Amino acid sequence: MDALTYICREYGPNRLHLSGSFRPNSSSAPSSSYYKGKWFTIARVSQGLFSITFVDSVIDLEFFSAHLRLASAAARFAQGGTWTSGTKVQLVRVVDASGNVQDISSDADNVVSFEAVVRVGSDW
Amino acid sequence: MTLFDSPRVKEMQCDFPGEHRVHGSFVAPTQGAAAKAFKALVTLGVSHELDTVVEAKTAGAAGNAITVALTNDATNAKAFINFGTAGCGKLNTIMEFKTAGVAGNLWKVNVVPGSGGAEGVNIEEDVTNKILTIMYETAVSTVTNVETAIGTTTNFQVKTGGTGANVLAAATDLLEQSPLAGGTVSSSISRTGTAFIIHYTATVTTVAHVEALIAALAGADDIMDVKTGGTGTNTLVANTAFAATSLAGGADATVATTYKGKGFTVSYVAAGEYLVTFKDKFTALKEVEVFACLATAADLKVQTGAFDLTAKTLEIHSMTHAGVATDFTANAGDRINLKAIFSNSTGG
Numbered sequence: 001m002d003a004l005t006y007i008c009r010e011y012g013p014n015r016l017h018l019s020g021s022f023r024p025n026s027s028s029a030p031s032s033s034y035y036k037g038k039w040f041t042i043a044r045v046s047q048g049l050f051s052i053t054f055v056d057s058v059i060d061l062e063f064f065s066a067h068l069r070l071a072s073a074a075a076r077f078a079q080g081g082t083w084t085s086g087t088k089v090q091l092v093r094v095v096d097a098s099g100n101v102q103d104i105s106s107d108a109d110n111v112v113s114f115e116a117v118v119r120v121g122s123d124w
Numbered sequence: 125m126t127l128f129d130s131p132r133v134k135e136m137q138c139d140f141p142g143e144h145r146v147h148g149s150f151v152a153p154t155q156g157a158a159a160k161a162f163k164a165l166v167t168l169g170v171s172h173e174l175d176t177v178v179e180a181k182t183a184g185a186a187g188n189a190i191t192v193a194l195t196n197d198a199t200n201a202k203a204f205i206n207f208g209t210a211g212c213g214k215l216n217t218i219m220e221f222k223t224a225g226v227a228g229n230l231w232k233v234n235v236v237p238g239s240g241g242a243e244g245v246n247i248e249e250d251v252t253n254k255i256l257t258i259m260y261e262t263a264v265s266t267v268t269n270v271e272t273a274i275g276t277t278t279n280f281q282v283k284t285g286g287t288g289a290n291v292l293a294a295a296t297d298l299l300e301q302s303p304l305a306g307g308t309v310s311s312s313i314s315r316t317g318t319a320f321i322i323h324y325t326a327t328v329t330t331v332a333h334v335e336a337l338i339a340a341l342a343g344a345d346d347i348m349d350v351k352t353g354g355t356g357t358n359t360l361v362a363n364t365a366f367a368a369t370s371l372a373g374g375a376d377a378t379v380a381t382t383y384k385g386k387g388f389t390v391s392y393v394a395a396g397e398y399l400v401t402f403k404d405k406f407t408a409l410k411e412v413e414v415f416a417c418l419a420t421a422a423d424l425k426v427q428t429g430a431f432d433l434t435a436k437t438l439e440i441h442s443m444t445h446a447g448v449a450t451d452f453t454a455n456a457g458d459r460i461n462l463k464a465i466f467s468n469s470t471g472g
Binding site: 065 | 421446462
């Protein structure tokens with residue numbers, strides 16, 4: 001069983017729990033080779049800012065969180081950005097302790113992981 | 125192919141038995157002044173003399189529980205004069221103004237010897253100058269004669285009869301413009317819990333009287349105030365009365381109004397502190413996570429605080445990375461995300 005494609009409905013009717021991760025790649029676009037998870041694509045928007053574009057039937061994003069895993073300890077933190085329902089894009093950025101966006105070098109242990117609860121049907 | 129149609133999707137129930145999840149996100153409520161509940165009384169009752177606006181003394185939704193009723197049932201005191209203590213030697217009657225209220229206090233009384241009417245007593249009511257003059261025939265007129273004469277007046281009556289056989293004499297029974305006193309408007313206000321009743325007298329009590337009663341509330345009664353004064357000289361009539369009516373419009377400090385998800389509400393507590401109130405009660409909080417989404421990169425993060433199982437509340441603190449409490453802005457792009465996993469089983 002592919003654990004990465006579980007669609008768990010524990011958050012209620014018409015709600016799906018999606019999760020995934022990607023590797024930043026300094027000032028370059030993250031490589032899709034390092035995506036984990038399904039139903040999204042990643043793009044680098046600008047320094048330290050990434051877009052997560054959900055696919056398929058996502059109508060709304062009700063919960064989102066992201067966390068940063070680093071090979072070496074550093075004052076870097078994941079921070080959410082805006083959600084745009086029309087394009088199904090959630091932004092996520094990496095900031096330092098002053099709130100300034102920062103790029104992260106590519107490393108197997110430099111990973112942004114995230115989870116989302118999305119609505120894919122009518123509200124209840 | 126949609127997400128649902130994919131053959132790679134394996135739907136499953138991830139909850140453990142007795143587990144419940146709450147998730148969502150919200151635009152952080154901003155600090156807002158709580159509003160006081162109030163009520164314009166002018167529209168209540170049949171007639172509308174009482175044009176005062178009352179309000180709860182303290183801001184907050186609790187003020188909406190205050191009710192006000194207006195009843196025409198006050199007992200007012202009548203002005204009177206005790207001739208004996210006022211200076212008469214034989215005339216020991218107590219006479220009162222027929223109408224309760226302060227109007228009788230404006231009257232003065234003369235008791236003088238002079239030409240008499242029946243049984244030597246004559247009474248003159250000077251309504252313009254508000255002077256009552258009792259003229260008696262010295263050494264002839266009795267207290268009974270005077271009291272009988274009082275009974276013939278328009279505005280006065282015997283309150284307490286004196287010694288009827290006493291004979292008045294010029295040497296002992298002489299008063300010059302002695303005032304009546306003790307006439308009061310005893311409109312009052314009573315409170316049971318949050319229910320106020322204003323007791324008034326039709327055609328006597330004025331708006332100013334009512335407002336004075338409210339303004340004088342003290343101690344535990346001091347939970348209501350005059351928000352906007354009315355026309356003080358307006359006199360209440362019978363149809364001014366109205367049944368208990370609730371104040372409205374009271375509100376607590378601003379609560380979040382833009383939510384995604386269900387099962388919780390959020391209110392502003394203080395700088396950088398929000399309070400989540402879950403709608404359902406569970407036996408334990410197993411896991412909770414909060415996460416900040418900001419339209420523009422900033423030095424701001426969120427952190428969970430105290431959880432109160434009984435009150436079903438969870439604190440969320442927003443702060444800089446250095447830990448300085450900082451408010452979110454009420455920007456649609458700035459959201460706090462919340463996920464909580466509860467146990468509703470004592471089995472964990």
